[in-house]
Amino acid sequence: MDDDELLVCPRCATMHGLDERFCPDCGMPLTYQSPARDEATERQARARKIKPQYTEGDLVRVATGRNQAEADFISNLLLEEGVPSLVRRSRGFDVPDMLAAGPRDVLVPLSGEATAREVLLQVELHDSSASSPGPRPAKLFAGLLAGVALVGLIVWVGSLVSS
Ligand SMILES: [Zn+2]
Incomplete structure (x- = not known):
């Protein structure tokens, strides 16, 4: 093996x-080939944080x-x-074409769920305040649905009172 070949596509x-x-073939930025012991060190570092x-x-x-x-x-x-x-x-999305793409689920142990949701909530709040000043379409739609539900409830209560 040639000692010069240390980068991998x-x-x-x-x-x-x-x-x-x-x-030269794909135009992808090359990365250093990581020896196995570095991966083990990284795994240990990750494990220590848990x-x-x-x-x-x-x-x-x-x-x-999303990916x-x-x-x-x-x-x-x-x-x-x-x-x-x-x-x-x-x-x-378990088809070979989607191996590199396609959505990914992030799962955590039940005991870590509350903390995980807190972390994600902070990220989401940060994202929405930074990207758009108005409400996002999804939230607007949810708000509309809630409004419709509320009107329905008032009508229902009203019919109860009048009968
Ligand atoms: Zn390549």
């Missing part, structure tokens, strides 16, 4: 020398990322609060 997995920055009280119970879904990267981002946020999580492909 994340897409096609071919090896390249340190003088290359991008894969709080034992958040590892109990069945796995429950707390979020869905692996987003799910990993959520997973890392949760880990910062000591909540371990599992990222897996959302059901119905």
